[in-house]
Amino acid sequence: MDSVGVAAAAAAPEAGPGPAWQSKCPWGAPSTTSMSCSLADVMSEQLAKELQLEEENAAFPEVVAAAEGPFITGENIDTSSDLMLAQMLQMEFDREYDAQLRREEKKINGDSKVSISFENYRKVHPYDSDSSEDEVDWQDTRHDPYRADKPTTTPKRGFIGKGKDITTKHDEVVCGRKNTARMENFAPEFQVGDGIGMDLKLSNQVFNALKQHAYSEERRSARLHEKKEHSTAEKAVDPKTRLLLYKMVNSGMLETITGCISTGKESVVFHAYGGNATEDKVIPPECAIKVFKTTLNEFKNRDKYIKDDYRFKDRFSKLNPRKIIRMWAEKEMHNLTRMQNAGIPCPQVVILKKHVLVMSFIGQDQVPAPKLKDVTLSSEDMKKAYYQILNMMQQLYRECNLVHADLSEYNMLWHDGKVWLIDVSQSVEPTHPHGLEFLFRDCRNVSQFFQKGGVAEALNERELFNAVSGLNITADNEVDFQAEIEALEKMNEDHVQNHGKKLSTFSSDGDPPIYDE
Numbered sequence: 267m268d269s270v271g272v273a274a275a276a277a278a279p280e281a282g283p284g285p286a287w288q289s290k291c292p293w294g295a296p297s298t299t300s301m302s303c304s305l306a307d308v309m310s311e312q313l314a315k316e317l318q319l320e321e322e323n324a325a326f327p328e329v330v331a332a333a334e335g336p337f338i339t340g341e342n343i344d345t346s347s348d349l350m351l352a353q354m355l356q357m358e359f360d361r362e363y364d365a366q367l368r369r370e371e372k373k374i375n376g377d378s379k380v381s382i383s384f385e386n387y388r389k390v391h392p393y394d395s396d397s398s399e400d401e402v403d404w405q406d407t408r409h410d411p412y413r414a415d416k417p418t419t420t421p422k423r424g425f426i427g428k429g430k431d432i433t434t435k436h437d438e439v440v441c442g443r444k445n446t447a448r449m450e451n452f453a454p455e456f457q458v459g460d461g462i463g464m465d466l467k468l469s470n471q472v473f474n475a476l477k478q479h480a481y482s483e484e485r486r487s488a489r490l491h492e493k494k495e496h497s498t499a500e501k502a503v504d505p506k507t508r509l510l511l512y513k514m515v516n517s518g519m520l521e522t523i524t525g526c527i528s529t530g531k532e533s534v535v536f537h538a539y540g541g542n543a544t545e546d547k548v549i550p551p552e553c554a555i556k557v558f559k560t561t562l563n564e565f566k567n568r569d570k571y572i573k574d575d576y577r578f579k580d581r582f583s584k585l586n587p588r589k590i591i592r593m594w595a596e597k598e599m600h601n602l603t604r605m606q607n608a609g610i611p612c613p614q615v616v617i618l619k620k621h622v623l624v625m626s627f628i629g630q631d632q633v634p635a636p637k638l639k640d641v642t643l644s645s646e647d648m649k650k651a652y653y654q655i656l657n658m659m660q661q662l663y664r665e666c667n668l669v670h671a672d673l674s675e676y677n678m679l680w681h682d683g684k685v686w687l688i689d690v691s692q693s694v695e696p697t698h699p700h701g702l703e704f705l706f707r708d709c710r711n712v713s714q715f716f717q718k719g720g721v722a723e724a725l726n727e728r729e730l731f732n733a734v735s736g737l738n739i740t741a742d743n744e745v746d747f748q749a750e751i752e753a754l755e756k757m758n759e760d761h762v763q764n765h766g767k768k769l770s771t772f773s774s775d776g777d778p779p780i781y782d783e
Contacts, residue, residue: 360389379464442467449473452480503534507557510622518542519549519617520624527634532594532691533558537632538624540616552627553616554634558595558691560621571671571692595621598691604666610658611686628679628686635681638715643680645720652716652724654685659708659734668693671704674711696735699759702751706731 367384375381425434433440445468449458458476468476503511514520521539528535534557540549595618602625605612613625629635643651655678662668670677671692679686694701710727717724725733728747732739737754741747 364388438469439467441470445470445473449476452477453484456480456483503557504560507560507622510619511555514617514619514624515541520553520555523555524632527554527632531559537627537634547616549616550614550626552629552632554613554625554627556595556598556623556625558591558621558623560591571694591621594691595623597693598689599623601666601668601690601693604668605662605687605690608661608665610661610666611684612690613686613688628681628688635679635686637676638678638680638685639675641680643719647683648716648719649721649723651680651685652719652721655712656730656733658685658687659712659730662687662693663696663705663734664736667695669696669698669701669705670708671701673708675715697758699755702735702755703748705735706748706751709734 367388371382371384425432427433435441443465446466449468452458511520511523515523518541521541523536523538525537526534527537536555536557538553538555540551540553543549599615599618602612602615606614613628616624616626618624627634638651659670659673662670668690670687670690671694672689673687677687677689679688694704696702696705698704706727709730713724713727713730717726728739728741728744731737731747739747739750741750
């Protein structure tokens with residue numbers, strides 16, 4: 267096509283109407299139609315809302331359709347349903363209730379550092395995300411969000427700030443917070459509370475007092491633990507004593523240990539069945555195991571029974587009180603051996619292992635013989651028991667050279683129609699500095715018991731003392747009688763200091779008489 271034809275074709279649309287394809291040519295100039303609008307229409311808010319709504323409907327048709335559903339909005343409320351009205355009223359009531367709780371919280375807490383919360387009582391709770399990504403296990407993190415940060419330390423130079431805002435390491439507030447943080451170093455059993463979270467400030471004086479108290483409590487708990495582990499308790503034994511008993515059973519000396527039959531301030535007594543007899547030792551069918559308590563509370567005031575006894579005086583040491591307990595058991599073994607050789611009814615010694623003494627059992631079929639205070643005797647048996655005890659006291663004084671020192675109805679058993687003496691660990695010799703005082707006390711206990719029991723032949727304590735000791739003290743009243751006893755004891759003590767040995771016997775008019783029925 268020549269250039270004239272191209273120019274004619276390009277100018278054809280302007281000449282007049284042509285075909286449709288010629289009007290839609292992309293290279294052609296677009297036909298623009300101008301819309302006339304006023305300035306008021308452009309500034310109208312209603313027109314802007316309509317245009318925005320048209321754009322939203324065109325871009326998001328599904329959302330618009332869903333919004334036209336049954337959801338309740340501020341402009342679309344169906345008040346014809348009673349259920350819907352009830353739910354709306356309940357929701358409004360819950361909001362008002364929560365608002366009231368918030369006001370109460372603010373009123374109660376005020377400016378206090380410790381606040382309370384009614385969160386568990388609210389009706390409408392904030393939305394909690396169920397996403398596992400938002401959940402945090404605080405046990406797996408090194409930082410505890412509920413624990414307040416420790417106070418910052420002062421630098422090495424000893425102060426912070428400049429000029430009038432300088433704060434030294436001796437500042438009262440800084441020192442108080444440091445002392446509060448240092449309380450965490452106390453022992454775990456010392457409860458210190460959450461002082462850091464409360465921003466508590468302790469002065470140096472208070473902190474030092476608390477630290478000293480914490481150390482004292484720690485040492486006290488350690489002592490109690492050691493005492494419990496290394497001492498016998500009520501109706502129980504410590505591990506060392508238990509090991510001794512196990513060895514006795516394993517060696518065949520004892521068949522079995524049945525249980526506890528008696529407890530006292532100084533010892534615990536167990537019942538056991540005897541085992542196989544050996545060549546040099548006869549094991550009775552039933553045995554009594556006396557375990558002396560290894561606690562020192564009951565032995566602190568009883569050293570007077572052993573420190574002046576010449577048999578144990580050289581071995582007595584107040585610096586090692588643990589030895590007193592074993593010495594106490596050894597002393598009872600020796601006293602029982604003396605009584606047994608003199609023919610006085612008493613338990614037979616089987617063996618002594620440290621503070622465990624095995625003796626024959628006074629009783630039958632695990633039932634111990636009753637104490638004299640617990641048994642009801644006829645007048646004849648009571649009279650028989652009195653003369654028997656009088657004879658045993660004289661034998662104990664003359665043949666065994668001993669004074670029971672704790673003789674009463676509590677330490678005498680009634681078995682097989684006769685009286686048996688027990689608990690002779692505190693028994694001393696008459697030459698003991700307090701031996702005659704102990705004898706007079708025994709005579710008073712025996713005399714009062716049998717006089718109350720209706721024994722007309724029972725002597726009073728002064729007559730009984732003269733009958734047992736063989737001394738002829740003629741005093742009209744008890745005060746003068748005890749004064750003469752103290753004078754005799756002083757004479758014996760002076761002789762010991764001058765000559766270095768005990769008097770064999772006190773001066774008397776002869777051997778003490780033997781009372782019998």
